[in-house]
Amino acid sequence: MPRIIEEKDLKKPLLVSDEGLKEVGLVKRAEDILNDEDIEFRTFLDVQPNPSIENVEDGYSRFEEYDCDSVICLGGGSPIDAAKSIAILAANDGDIIDYEGVHAVENSPVPIIAAPTTAGTGSEVTPVSVITDEENNFKFTIYSHKIIPEVSLLDPDLITSLPADIAASTGMDALTHAVEAYLSKVTNPFADALAEKAMELIGKNVRKFVADRKDNEAASSMLLGSMFAGLAFSWGRLGNVHAMAEPLGVYFDIPHGTANAVLLPVVLDYNALADKGKYRRIYNYISRKEAEGFSPGLLAEKVYELNEKLGNPGSLSELDVDPDCIPEMAEDAMKSGNVKINPRQTDFDDICRLYQKAL
Ligand SMILES: [Fe+2]
Numbered sequence: 001m002p003r004i005i006e007e008k009d010l011k012k013p014l015l016v017s018d019e020g021l022k023e024v025g026l027v028k029r030a031e032d033i034l035n036d037e038d039i040e041f042r043t044f045l046d047v048q049p050n051p052s053i054e055n056v057e058d059g060y061s062r063f064e065e066y067d068c069d070s071v072i073c074l075g076g077g078s079p080i081d082a083a084k085s086i087a088i089l090a091a092n093d094g095d096i097i098d099y100e101g102v103h104a105v106e107n108s109p110v111p112i113i114a115a116p117t118t119a120g121t122g123s124e125v126t127p128v129s130v131i132t133d134e135e136n137n138f139k140f141t142i143y144s145h146k147i148i149p150e151v152s153l154l155d156p157d158l159i160t161s162l163p164a165d166i167a168a169s170t171g172m173d174a175l176t177h178a179v180e181a182y183l184s185k186v187t188n189p190f191a192d193a194l195a196e197k198a199m200e201l202i203g204k205n206v207r208k209f210v211a212d213r214k215d216n217e218a219a220s221s222m223l224l225g226s227m228f229a230g231l232a233f234s235w236g237r238l239g240n241v242h243a244m245a246e247p248l249g250v251y252f253d254i255p256h257g258t259a260n261a262v263l264l265p266v267v268l269d270y271n272a273l274a275d276k277g278k279y280r281r282i283y284n285y286i287s288r289k290e291a292e293g294f295s296p297g298l299l300a301e302k303v304y305e306l307n308e309k310l311g312n313p314g315s316l317s318e319l320d321v322d323p324d325c326i327p328e329m330a331e332d333a334m335k336s337g338n339v340k341i342n343p344r345q346t347d348f349d350d351i352c353r354l355y356q357k358a359l
Helices: 002-007 019-023 026-036 053-065 077-091 164-183 189-211 216-236 240-252 256-274 278-286 297-310 323-334 348-358
Strands: 013-016 042-044 070-075 112-116 128-133 138-143
Touching: 002 026, 013 026, 013 053, 013 077, 019 026, 026 070, 042 053, 053 077, 053 128, 070 077, 077 112, 077 128, 077 138, 128 240, 138 240, 164 189, 164 216, 164 240, 164 256, 164 278, 164 297, 189 216, 189 278, 189 297, 240 256, 240 323, 240 348, 256 297, 256 348, 278 297, 323 348
Parallel strands: 013 042, 013 070, 070 112
Antiparallel strands: 128 138
């Protein structure tokens, strides 16, 4: 990290992270590395899970107060997403919600260096920052190639202290990125190649990594898989799973990866009618044995089995989701652009049925 800071001529980065990573000592490790090289920096360690507009504004106040010139983010998706938005505010006027949507960021943000501490979101290589508008109970997405971090530091040592349940849910988030990008209506051969590499790495290593996070080879492969999956969905985009996962985070505080893990087999089952031969390939990436007499319905079963093996919840009922909220959540899910590019056409009633089926 110090070499990169020197090469980029950064004078005073803001280290963005969260309390959890402070508790497990990863923040201290980063601080020690910076202090040993006499690099001046400040910290913002208050990133919340699913960072809100106010949370991003607090981070930006810190950035401004100390006259920082760049951000280093250490974390899972939340600190990296928050850091991207802080970096936008540092170089642009207005409020963060002004930059919602595709290519709305005018000036390039200040330099962003990202070090992922989960193998899941791929946020270290994506043009995406997801922020929660608490007032309107809605998550919005900023999509701009300008916010792709300049440097991503993939260090397996940063993910070996993950608890097994987080390794399992974030691993399924990464797998979902690859699968949804691969099946999306707007995918292309470039995104397909990235998704296939991601599925190969994640399929071979996710069980090993969740069983033993200290397995360095599995940890490295998961970080690479997650990165490939992040690149795949940057080009191929996503689908119904991600559209439906966001409201579960907003209404019930369900972690993003857990929501994806539960929804993925349900949506795969629904999308099976639109399969054009890719289901068999996905199955073979995530299964230990090649499919004999394959039919697309087998893929959802395999994903249910994988979730069980990893210890992920099998239904939304286990997560105390109130069925009465389904219409409201479906309305929000329909606002996501991801529904339009899901491989099988989907309307409001379909989304309600999918939530119902996931209960
Ligand atoms: Fe995701």
